[in-house]
Amino acid sequence: MSDSNEHELLIKTPKQLIYAVVASFVIPIFVIILLANYVSSSEKPAAGSNAFSEEAIAARLAPVGTIEFIDANAPKVLKTGEQVYAAACAACHTAGAAGAPKLGDQGQWAARLGQGFDTLWKHAVNGIGAMPAKGGNADLDDIEVARAVVYMGKEVGADFKAPEPAAPAEAPAAEGEAASPAAEAAK
Structure with a gap:
């Protein structure tokens, strides 16, 4: 060894x-x-040290959702153009998705504004290109859609007049054909 x-x-x-x-x-x-x-x-504050504060307890006990009961016989409260834009139009017109003209971009809206309010309104109600009818919200009234068109038009300098709903005593438009809110406002 x-x-x-x-x-x-x-x-x-x-x-x-x-x-x-x-x-x-x-x-x-x-x-x-x-x-x-x-x-x-x-x-150092301990993790979760505010767990027993009144605000934290109230937030945990707050209901997750609410149920609203709507009276079907009650008159419909029409939304403003800004409310309709925020609910149905903003998703595409804020970002310019699928070729939608951006809100406030005068260059993209110039040719469309030249077509006039009635054409823009018909395109908004019936849909055009990638845009669905009424911005994808079938519950919108034609007056609400017209208000949204006026709102978006005014954001780029158009001088559209906001339509008002027709009086209840007036005769409705012929079946299958919607009357223009501009024509209803002129009555």
């Missing part, structure tokens, strides 16, 4: 052994005490 000292021990005396055993217990305990002191020394 070989006479070389291949496996020499680091601890050669009993005194060194005692120091190694004591250090193996004292050093980890000292590190744990320092970490605990570091973590608890600064005043």
